[in-house]
Amino acid sequence: MTFTITNILSKTFEDINSSGNLSITKSDIEYCLMEAIKKDRSYIHMHDIHLNSEEELKFFKLIDNLKKGMPLAYVLGYQEFYNTKFFVNDNVLIPRQDTEIIISKAIEAGDKIYKKYGNTTIIDVGSGSGCIGLSIAAERKNWNIILTEKYQEAFEILNKNYISNNYKNCELIMCDWLTAFNENIADIIISNPPYIEKGSPYIQESVKKYEPERALYSKDKGLYDIKRIITESRKTLKTNGLLILENGFDQNSAVRKILETNYFKDIDVILDYNNIKRFTLSKNS
Secondary structure (H helix, E strand, C coil): CCCEHHHHHHHHHHHHHHCCCCCCCHHHHHHHHHHHHCCCHHHHHHCCCECCHHHHHHHHHHHHHHHCCCCHHHHHCEEEECCEEEECCCCCCCCCHHHHHHHHHHHHHHHHHHHHHCCCEEEEECCCCCHHHHHHHHHCCCCEEEEEECCHHHHHHHHHHHHHCCCCCEEEEECCCCCCCCCCCEEEEEECCCCECCCCCCCCHHHHHHCCHHHHECHHHHCHHHHHHHHHHHHHEEEEEEEEEECCCCCHHHHHHHHHHCCEEEEEEEECCCCCEEEEEEEEC
């Protein structure tokens, strides 16, 4: 006899609680069930149908991965971000809520540029899943959004997210940071690059274990890729073009110095939702 929705949820929650695993929430279990039976949350709360054997097998496989410590987004194969479901796997970082802040900053600045010139070009550098650039593209359909990604496996996820939402105002380019671009073409460059120093004690265990190292770690105390992006942005940005970077909480002084060395101006530091100095904005001179 197969489980009903109510039975399988209650039994799984009780089993996990009794095992002492406090990292898995009731909401996580519900997400796994929704994925297994391809129904939304309202459905599983309003219907108490029996699962078939295939649905049960899929559900318990998802739960087993959760028990191993795999992040929920990788278990499900997607992460909801900025009102869109983005496909993810362990070749790309999991989109995080704090990143919405730089999307808002980019849109705010881009609106002013569009109002003045009738066009806005944004390059999302090292796009990964594409959550930054594609979210902006969805909000501003008249803008020109270019997304770059260096690694083939990550590019495949980026392309999947691009196709799934049928974006018309985007161009995907496989290249190493900004090496594919001519001079003075971008109004805004935005990036969440690798910026963690290898061996940092501040990285969460699940992030260290499951998320892609090449998207997390950078040489030179975590600043190597930031330096490259700043240097290459100097050429690619238009005069007074905006550079938006995510960086480590302890890197603001170092990032400011690199920007000043490369003649960027109007440098500003933005806090994340936990009031941590997480983003640096500056303008090309």
